[in-house]
Amino acid sequence: MQILKPAKAGTMESNDMYVMIMPNPDGGIELELESIVIKQFGEEIEKVIRETLKELDVKDAVLKVQDKGALNYTIKARIETVVNRAASN
Template structure:
């Protein structure tokens, strides 16, 4: 799947995550993360985002994530929604 245009998914409500995905000019998946639980779960959140994109076949993307304590399943759903929106 190729990221063609910027897209967003999620909210800034408690227990949610706001994902913005952009086409990436360079190679790979770049993640900029802001989270209220960065020290405890920052690396796990980045793993979930990366794994979800890789499973969808996304090789190049810039992702900005603003997390408000979302569970892994919510993170995955928001990333999937943003990626699908950006590919159409």
């Protein structure tokens, strides 16, 4: 999917995450991740985000993610939602 416009999904509530996505004119995936559990789960959170983007065939995007302890299924749902919002007209 091609990211056409900026979009956001999620909340800053506990056990959720807030995701903003924008087109990346330079190409590639740029990920800025902030998390309250980054030391314990940062690599896993990034892995789930990147795998979900790959499944959705997103190749060029800038993502800013603020995690408040979201579980993997929540991370996946937020990424799918924000990509669908950013790819639709």
